[in-house]
Amino acid sequence: MSYLQTQLIPHVRKVQSLYKRALRNIEGFHHHRHIYRYNAVIIRNRFDENRNILDMRKAKQLLEEGEEELFKMQHYQPLKFPTSPGGTAYERATVPPDWVLDYWHPLEKAQYPEYFARREQRKKEYVDMWEKQYGKPDPKDHH
Structure with missing residues (x-):
């Protein structure tokens, strides 16, 4: 059950997770690769603008705002990998213990x-x- 959180997650990992989830989210909206890449570059630029913020209160506030924005803009039917939880082939072939x-x-x-x-x-x-x-x-x- 590697998806369960068992320890504190550093701020950097939270930002990386937000970035990856944002990219996965726009992947659901834009099926043409060139449109997806354009939007991915825009998202990367937004993250890079705030890369050097040293004030942790400001960084935490930006992270919370980013999480909220991602929640509001999430795709109505998010893409899931087939073997991931929620995917079409999740636990299809069970491995006996x-x-x-x-x-x-x-x-x-x-x-x-x-x-x-x-x-x-x-x-x-x-x-x-x-x-x-x-x-x-x-x-x-x-x-």
Whole structure:
């Protein structure tokens, strides 16, 4: 779930995100490349005009105004990549989780002996790494 915010986002990243979303937004309005590029240059110029502002209060205010303007000018049907959330092919082909392999029948596992031997070795290494980092679980804690 890499889309969840787990830490503070620096001002520079917020500005970069606003710029990219603004470009994606005008991409939905202008299907001809030369018109899109013209508008992209105009947007880039607007960002470059305010590039050297050192007063963080002013920079934050400009960022908030830009977010509001983008919200007001957003496309009624924004472009989405097919495999992105909201896209037409999002989660179309699901990848089964790794633990499914633990429930294979031994005869099925016997067809791939090298793979399952390496997999068991890696599982043991992972448990050892976990216990080294966090300690062994206390058997009294299990109810």
